[in-house]
Amino acid sequence: MFHRESGYYKTTYKADMALFRLPIGKVAVGAIAVIFFIICPMIFDEYYLSIINIAAIAVIGALGLNILLGYTGQISIGHAAFMSVGAYTAANMAVSFGWPFWLTVPAGGCMAALIGTIVGMPSLRVKGLYLAIATLAAQFIIEWVLNHTPAISGGIQASIEMPRPVFFGRTLETQAELYFFILPVCVLAIVATLNLVRSRIGRAFIAIRDQDIAAEIIGINVYRYKLLAFAISSFYAGVCGVMYTYYFGIANYEAFQLPISIDYLAMCIIGGLGSVLGSIFGAVFVTLLPIAIRIFMENVGVFFVDGVYLAQVIAQMRLILFGGLIILFLVVEPDGLNKLWQNIRNYFRIWPFSY
């Protein structure tokens, strides 16, 4: 509707693999950047900005898991554990050595990548179900170790208070200030993923996902790339964990337990496996869903449910809707929200001459 694709001829492979394949891409990205960096902070109050903040942090984690699950085809049910590794690393660095955020964020990511690589090692021999269970084991073992090692987890309650990030002498306290701290990291993660998946490494990941034996035959070192996928994915998870820690001001293993891992799996599935845009959709959707349920229940549900049980019912509704949506998307639309978006786009691409 807004543009026509005819007339743009790609004569090189480079042009075909470019980030912006059509000029309108640049315009669209520019418009989105203006909306998020200028208009949103101007019109939204603290509450809405806090929702965007949490969604942006979730996007980082979902991107990481999608690299592993959607692009490389290796399942991980221990994603939240890698986040906790990043969170505790950053918290310890910030508290003990007084490191600023531009050191703790990469440090948390690197530590998570290291642990992730170790956890990914069984992927040499096992895949599918076995890998799922091995990563599930990693989730429990990491959780247990954090909980039982006071040297890492700071003793009582296994929680460490995180100092606020300081940016050029200014402590970031309000949601609006944190917004400008979190959003650039999120954008960085998105751009890095977009570039990763169209590089040599990304193509190797996709080859492994589609048929790992065939990938090995055409000369891809499957083991190395699988470990690399685990490392990159865990790095994202670690960064995501650090951002959560900065956001909430506390590092606690209870924020990174098995249900969170499953939340992230749900983001990837609902959003769309093997797509960057899908991870963003999924993360935003899964972040907004509990809020939508809460608003719905507080306005409509009070007629059916006793006020005392409301919080409980909201939590249960959330589980049911989550589970139901995962199943629904898997059965009906395996490519997730991303595919729905593509359908809408394709409809309007040739609208109103749809033949």
Added chain:
Amino acid sequence: MSGETQFFVELVSNGFLTGLMYSLVAVGFVLIYKSTDAINFAQGEFCMIAAIIVASTMTLYGFPLWAAVGISLIFMLGFNLGLERFVLRPMIGRPVVAIIMATIGLALMFRGLGPLVFGAETRPINLPIEQAPVIWGPFFMSQIDILGAAISVLFLAVFGWFFLKSRKGVAMRAVADSHQVSMAMGINVERYFALAWMLAGLVALLGGIVWGNAIGVDTQLAQLGLKVFPVVILGGLDSIIGCIVGGLIVGVCEAIAAGYLDPIVGGGTKDFTPYVLMILVLMIRPYGMFGKPIIERI
């Protein structure tokens, strides 16, 4: 017998009985994998929902035990039939990851639905058994554990016989081996899928009653599902014998870890040792003690 040995024997015997009860839950998982090649991450939740229905109908509506079990059985069979028809059949031929995720989604739904419909309180399932423990020589065991173990052994034996000897069991193994060849031999593959899921529902009900009696019924019961994985990985995914041996090993290991390691490191080793054991097995022998190695072809 000195106190030290007495303690050890007690741990081992209790671990043994618990292990048999784990086997009962794990056999549902193996059953599904053996016959449909699907992986069920919701086995613990199946047990939970079956037990919740039994306990709620008994305590809330005052049904006798047999009626409550009957209602629960009808629900489980019907639900699993529908599940197979509407969720798993469209997913045949899709990657393993997709089926794992679908069952995780199912597990989440159950965790929400159980307490939403029946309330979140912990309820007992009272079987007509005495609380007093049995003392037999050096062994000191509670009757409920013995009953649970006995039910487990009985049903494991029945399932073993079913798969090895009965006509339906053989057909099921054929279906698991190759869908296409079984169809060519005149086996109605879809019907056997449905049968396998219904059997899994039956096993879940048994597991739910035995465990619900032992530890009470609420959503915590679903944690049982997490114990299943070490058991099946140790024993091998497609072996009923492996299921029993794996269950015993996990039960005994857990009991010994809880007895000797907990005082040193301060708790929690019970949930943790089976997984360490499992990782070791995964590194050395990924297909388990009794499982078939998988040879992959393009």
